[in-house]
Amino acid sequence: QVQLVESGGGLVQAGGSLRLSCVVSGGTLSNYAMGWFRQSPGKEREFVAANSRNGANTRYGDSVKGRFTISRDNAKNAVYLQMNSLKSEDTAVYYCAAVRGGALLAATTAGPYDYWGQGTQVTVSS
DSSP, rough: OOEEEEOOOOOEEOOOOOEEEEEESOGGGGGEEEEEEEOOOOOOOEEEEEEOSSSOOEEEOOTTTEEEEEEEEEEGTTEEEEEESOOOGGGEEEEEEEEETTTOOOSSSSOOOOEEEEOEEEEEEE
């Protein structure tokens, strides 16, 4: 059974940076496209970033383009989300997700993803 565990969340001031990690167990990361989503109270889950299993296709949500970077280390079975220039509106629980798919799949909606982590809280103070 594939399991995803996020870490790296916390409290940061506006303008600061955080790096989230998502470690995959029970499966080989190179078989999975990975995504990051976030959700804040009263709002729907929002797409943040996605990365195809071969790393060639990367997609970002409009609100994070130019500030966030998704990357992966298949040798460590880990995916990362580097978040720079954080804003108060980035405050949310961040989830990583995985789906088996074609080499260039980088799904930008939650539906295709089969596996989800438990989430990590990111709070940006203004």
